Amino acid sequence: MLWIDLFRTATFRLTLGLVAVIIVGMGLQFSLLYGEMNGYEQLRSNDLLHRSAALLVREEPHELEVKLRERSTNELRVFLNGAAIFDRNHHCIAGDIPNWPKGLHSSPAVQPLTMTLPDGSRTMMRFLVVEVLGPAGEEDRLLVLARSRHMADELRYMVWHAAILSIVPVVLFSLLAGMLLSQRALARIKSIHQAIERIMKGNVHERLPVGRGRDDLERLSRSVNHMLDRLEQLMGEMRDVGNDIAHDLRTPLARVQARLDRASALSHDLSVEKSEVFDKAMGQCRRDLEQCFSIITALLRIGEIESGQRRAGFATMSLGPLVTDIVDLYEPIAELENITLYVVLPDHPAQIVGDADLLNEVLANLLDNALKFTHQGGWVRVSVGLYEDGRVWVEVRDTGIGIALEEREAVLGRFYRADKSRHIPGSGLGLSLVAAIIRLHDGILEIEPNESEAAHTGTVFRVILPSFSVQNMTLSSG
Known part of the structure; x- marks a missing residue:
């Protein structure tokens, strides 16, 4: 069995179609999963920023500066990726955000911005700007809190990795199943093809193999077998008619030949001239009869041979x-x-x-x-x-x-x-x-x-x- 025949089967092509549908379905599933997880992470980040801001605005100005300078050693760094106090002119007073982020507005809403890190890489950050009290006699200050999207990036990486790890075995298993099913279908088609070849070679009693299945191929084989039964019946009837005609013709032709033989035996009673004419006519009749017998014999022989007996x-x-x-x-x-x-x-x-x-x-x-x-x-x-x-x-x-x-x-x-x-x-x-x-x-x-x-x-x-x-x-x- 050639591999090219295996790949050309309708079963294998159907399997490839199902594999494509499975891949698309899994892609949509993982996309939906990532969308839900990304949305949850955004809500979580926004909630952490607002909760952190609510705690920090209650601090005294000098205590807030101390906390921001010491945030690398306390629990505040766990929740925030960046925090700093700026004056109204956007000059950094304290914290680890040395410069006012470009494109950041003094708005109470969370703002996503792309930042350039010290190593030259770029990352997406979420910023929240709130007003805090300044020291006595000074104007209010701006507290900038930042949180990176590394959690969302990690989620995206995990979802993509999980999708690759799950799609590859599914595709391999589907292809293997398709090859096995195609091989089974090819074996059935091969047996049907061999039966058809035997029928074409003259074995009119041959039939297509039919199992216990109820699939389309089994129903088609049964229908073809019913058609072959009917064709064999019709061919048999036609052959029987021809054979019956041939057999029926042999009897009257044999009688004609016997009468001609008897008539030929009486030709000596005729005159010489009439006898020669009579013998010539009798000879022509015998040749015609012999030709009729040869045709009948040949037709019967052809019918016997074509029946495959x-x-x-x-x-x-x-x-x-x-x-x-x-x-x-x-x-x-x-x-x-x-x-x-x-x-x-x-x-x-x-x-x-x-x-x-x-x-x-x-x-x-x-x-x-x-x-x-x-x-x-x-x-x-x-x-x-x-x-x-x-x-x-x-x-x-x-x-x-x-x-x-x-x-x-x-x-x-x-x-x-x-x-x-x-x-x-x-x-x-x-x-x-x-x-x-x-x-x-x-x-x-x-x-x-x-x-x-x-x-x-x-x-x-x-x-x-x-x-x-x-x-x-x-x-x-x-």
Whole structure:
């Protein structure tokens, strides 16, 4: 199973979408949490500033100065980050705020300002300005209290750190769960795909795997199985109709042939001239009947093969002897037609799994077509070879009339006759039978023009069969 297939599954994409939603939700949650905590810290800072100011304004002026000068050693520094007394001209009298903060107004409200620290860094501070009494005979002074936002910064850091620490494992766990779920979905899809492949190869009794689940994939598999049941029923009815017609035709045709035989036996009572005419007519009738019988037999054979019932007779065999025997059988016919017929076999045996009788029919039909459409003085070559991936190929190459490019697919249909071959006797079912047998063996039939150096016309029929190991696996799984 490829990783790229795992990432392309709808389950994994849905998991990525859920991960994104989770991340957005957690971001909103932590933002809301930080907002609440920041608001609470602001209220707390403002409350501390007001409470500290309320305590300090009660002090006597000289005592207040002493406390501010000594705040680094007492508890006042715990609550305040800065405190100082300024006169009305904003000159520092006492405290650790040496200069009047820029932008600070003499207002009773808490004011947030950005300050530059001695080390050059900038920080946000909250200031509160209140009026306090000055020494006797002097004007009132301004008490400036400051509190930094380091607590809010620490809260922000903690929230951000907690968000990172919590989002990372959630995302990793979600991705892992998505991969596991996608792998499970891929396994189900793979089993469905294999079942569909077997159905396409002719096993009409195969059905999609259905478990006990109630998800969409299970419901879809059940619906497809119901559809396949109905299609198999319809195909069976159509096949039965064709078979019944073929069987019903055999009986009256056999009776006609028997009557013709009896009538032929009585032809000696006729005159010589009438007898010759009668015998000629009888011969034509017999040929027509034989053609009818051959068509019916071919249709029944194609129906039997397409049903997939012949797979039970598959066995391991060597293709070389099979080709040699069929070439020996057709060699006398080739000699009578003044056609050169020869065979080329590989050095190593070509092992396949199949039905010997059916493959004999394939070779016989291809050789019969090649000899039938090749003129005198031409040649027909039957070759067997092996591809590097273990597949076996059988090639019938001739120097006949050839097949046009637009007709190469059509000649595999039933009853199709090319324009060049209509004057030659035949039923148009031979290549249909060949195609059905090759599909039964999970093979491929290729039709190409003969473009060898020794010929510029003709046709090449190439049958490609799966490798021996693949055929064994298919046979065992079937």
